[in-house]
Amino acid sequence: MKRLLFILPIIAFAGLAAFLGFGLTQDPKELPSQLIDRPLPEFALPGIVEGGPGLASASFKGEPRLLNVWASWCSACPQEHPVLERIAQEGFPVYGIAWKDKPEDSRAFLARYGDPYSGMGSDFPGRTAIDLGVTGAPETFVVDKKGRVRFKQIGPISPEVWEGQIRPLMQKLRAEA
Amino acid sequence: MKRALLVLALMLATPVAAVMPDEMLPDAAQEARARAISKDLRCVVCQNQSIDDSDAPLARDLRVLVREQISKGRSDAEVRDYVVARYGNFVLLKPPMEGDTLLLWLGPFAILLLGGAGLIFWQRRKPVATPDAAPLSDAERVELDRLSN
Numbered sequence: 001m002k003r004l005l006f007i008l009p010i011i012a013f014a015g016l017a018a019f020l021g022f023g024l025t026q027d028p029k030e031l032p033s034q035l036i037d038r039p040l041p042e043f044a045l046p047g048i049v050e051g052g053p054g055l056a057s058a059s060f061k062g063e064p065r066l067l068n069v070w071a072s073w074c075s076a077c078p079q080e081h082p083v084l085e086r087i088a089q090e091g092f093p094v095y096g097i098a099w100k101d102k103p104e105d106s107r108a109f110l111a112r113y114g115d116p117y118s119g120m121g122s123d124f125p126g127r128t129a130i131d132l133g134v135t136g137a138p139e140t141f142v143v144d145k146k147g148r149v150r151f152k153q154i155g156p157i158s159p160e161v162w163e164g165q166i167r168p169l170m171q172k173l174r175a176e177a
Numbered sequence: 178m179k180r181a182l183l184v185l186a187l188m189l190a191t192p193v194a195a196v197m198p199d200e201m202l203p204d205a206a207q208e209a210r211a212r213a214i215s216k217d218l219r220c221v222v223c224q225n226q227s228i229d230d231s232d233a234p235l236a237r238d239l240r241v242l243v244r245e246q247i248s249k250g251r252s253d254a255e256v257r258d259y260v261v262a263r264y265g266n267f268v269l270l271k272p273p274m275e276g277d278t279l280l281l282w283l284g285p286f287a288i289l290l291l292g293g294a295g296l297i298f299w300q301r302r303k304p305v306a307t308p309d310a311a312p313l314s315d316a317e318r319v320e321l322d323r324l325s326n
Contacts, residue, residue, distance in 0.1 A: 135221040
């Protein structure tokens with residue numbers, strides 16, 4: 001009994017070390033989305049071309065889509081861009097919201113890097129992004145056939161994240177009734 | 178005189194909040210409520226600052242939003258709920274007591290209790306006082322007298 005008590009602090013220390021060690025593997029910057037399994041908040045945004053088509057939440061129905069929140073001022077967006085082009089080429093629709101970005105800057109970005117988006121809305125006031133719980137750009141939402149958010153990627157989509165997580169999810173969502 | 182003025186000015190210096198004059202509400206009471214709410218809301222970009230302290234554009238958007246909600250006549254709790262619905266309990270610098278925050282709230286007290294209990298247990302186990310010592314022998318008494326004189 002006495003010997004057991006003697007090793008108690010060691011056990012306590014090991015437990016604490018394991019707990020804190022686990023904490024180190026977590027990224028505190030990644031906040032869980034409040035929207036998972038909930039419908040996309042309502043929005044109706046103007047486009048980035050004057051008089052051109054905008055983007056509304058009501059159109060997110062019928063097939064699973066990606067909704068990418070980006071901006072021309074965002075430093076990780078050019079890095080993510082080739083992955084978005086690839087996703088579009090593979091036949092998965094990508095929609096975009098240009099966040100706190102002047103429409104002319106958004107247009108210049110797409111002219112320079114290419115335009116993989118099936119539709120684009122401009123959220124210059126940033127209000128829709130707050131409704132979406134956006135904390136930075138880029139962020140991408142996976143929206144299912146019924147218009148519910150099923151997954152949120154914080155930061156750029158890397159080829160690994162696309163192949164390992166998002167593409168399998170999109171295929172699963174396509175198969176859903 | 179100049180130096181005295183400078184010292185006085187420095188003494189009056191206080192940390193300045195990030196709130197810009199153009200964001201403020203005309204009604205002082207409403208503005209005070211907005212400030213109080215903003216101080217409890219975490220800036221999701223810089224995370225260890227409140228939106229009242231942060232210069233981040235998103236923090237500004239949230240400050241404006243808080244003021245907009247207040248002008249619409251929402252209560253403090255409603256404004257807070259509005260932001261929590263979008264960003265989760267994480268935005269509250271003082272998270273509410275719920276299932277997944279119990280450890281956060283009660284953990285320190287649990288550790289204090291455990292430590293206290295351990296300490297009492299430890300103290301009890303210590304042998305109590307020393308048994309009566311044998312009286313000094315004559316030789317020892319002589320030696321003691323010699324040393325103390």
